[in-house]
Amino acid sequence: MTRRxxxxxxxxxxxxxxxxxxxxxxxxxxxxxxxxxxxxxxxxLDADVSLGQLGPNLGEATVEKAAIASVMAGCLPDYxxxxxxxxxxxxxxxxxxxxxQATTHNLGPLLIVNGPAVDACGIASGFGALGPGHRANASIxxxxxxxxxxxxxxxxxxxxxxxxxxxxxFTFCLGEDEEASPWPPLHTSLGYDIDQSTVTVAxxxxxxxxxxxxxxxxxxxxxxxxNVLAASLSGLGANNTHFARGTQVLVLNxxxxxALADVGHDRTTIAEALHQRAKRSWSELSTVRARGSGINRHxxxxxxxxxxxxxxxxxxxxxxxxxxxxxxxxxxxxxSWGAGPHGNGHLTVEIDLDQACEVPLPGSTQWAxxxx
Amino acid sequence: MRDAIKAARLDTPAVALVTTKxxxxxxxxxxxxxxxxxxxxxxxxxxxGTGEKAMKMVADDIxxxxxxxxxxxx
Numbered sequence: 001m002t003r004r005x006x007x008x009x010x011x012x013x014x015x016x017x018x019x020x021x022x023x024x025x026x027x028x029x030x031x032x033x034x035x036x037x038x039x040x041x042x043x044x045l046d047a048d049v050s051l052g053q054l055g056p057n058l059g060e061a062t063v064e065k066a067a068i069a070s071v072m073a074g075c076l077p078d079y080x081x082x083x084x085x086x087x088x089x090x091x092x093x094x095x096x097x098x099x100x101q102a103t104t105h106n107l108g109p110l111l112i113v114n115g116p117a118v119d120a121c122g123i124a125s126g127f128g129a130l131g132p133g134h135r136a137n138a139s140i141x142x143x144x145x146x147x148x149x150x151x152x153x154x155x156x157x158x159x160x161x162x163x164x165x166x167x168x169x170f171t172f173c174l175g176e177d178e179e180a181s182p183w184p185p186l187h188t189s190l191g192y193d194i195d196q197s198t199v200t201v202a203x204x205x206x207x208x209x210x211x212x213x214x215x216x217x218x219x220x221x222x223x224x225x226x227n228v229l230a231a232s233l234s235g236l237g238a239n240n241t242h243f244a245r246g247t248q249v250l251v252l253n254x255x256x257x258x259a260l261a262d263v264g265h266d267r268t269t270i271a272e273a274l275h276q277r278a279k280r281s282w283s284e285l286s287t288v289r290a291r292g293s294g295i296n297r298h299x300x301x302x303x304x305x306x307x308x309x310x311x312x313x314x315x316x317x318x319x320x321x322x323x324x325x326x327x328x329x330x331x332x333x334x335x336s337w338g339a340g341p342h343g344n345g346h347l348t349v350e351i352d353l354d355q356a357c358e359v360p361l362p363g364s365t366q367w368a369x370x371x372x
Numbered sequence: 373m374r375d376a377i378k379a380a381r382l383d384t385p386a387v388a389l390v391t392t393k394x395x396x397x398x399x400x401x402x403x404x405x406x407x408x409x410x411x412x413x414x415x416x417x418x419x420x421g422t423g424e425k426a427m428k429m430v431a432d433d434i435x436x437x438x439x440x441x442x443x444x445x446x
Binding site for chain 2: 056057058102104153157158159
């Protein structure tokens, strides 16, 4: 049931929402009934349809509540189908959102949008796609975070126990640059048709920059690139390296993607190559952690064998590879947590762009506000 | 916390072990799960990754409290 608040002005309503712990600390658009109703219409769903339960509060993520979060985040109604899909994803028990929100590790859901929704919503996928200035990216990602705060109850220090957090916990959404990519879009490798729209969610750390200079020899360039990516995916401080679990994300800039495609690589062969190369020996791991503190399944199986080689990726499928960002020297990796009952994997949900009702233009402002 | 609540719902005596820093979170989760009075014992923070020796010391320190929370007498 949505609790309804009243206030004498939008300024007063904003203060109420801040005080109630329903914001991310930044100003929000006041979710008046009229604004929320318009947002709900954009989904083509009834307001009380449940998209799932969000932990750790196990709050019911109804369409109306997701709409409230979307209004507050500054979404246009056109973006709402993407938010609905993303909320379905983070509410899915396989995403372990209770544990993701509760962990001391610094991770948050990264939303990767593919298909016609990228253009339909105007989601940026090029220069600075994860940075400021892109309304759709900023507000879609923020809507999911506000849902995680208000519906899921994730509040720092009491139920969101991240020791530091990261800026992507405000908003963390981008599209794949399907035009610049030398390969079919990411979602087609996850079982969807090219004309379907999807959001793929993986809970990760923020982007870690990976530098690789071009080389005159295409084979050498590709080899250098794979080596530095593998090293970055198996950092000695990364959970994945120690736990050998969890989805990691690799965002190749278009130049790096083309460099790999030029020598015959595709998404599958890159994932296989990096699964093979992103490894650390037990000797290396033992230099950075106490004996007996390991919970790595390889260690459990084989003991503390100095010759043991531990993969940072449990399989090639534990790496999501997309093409995004501007052209240049830098790609990025997002390591992850590698824990939780389901092992911190990824999930893809279709975005239904066809069900939206015609959304009326905004009318006059009403001061009665509703909060989640 | 949730594991303890699940066990308690099956009529299995249960006590949740929560580190001091996670105590407010434990309170939040027990309330949201509808069992605010689930017995709990606080542990020092952190316990994860502190090694077997430290864990045994913690276990020794809290054993009596755990038994009491489970309703042991005598």
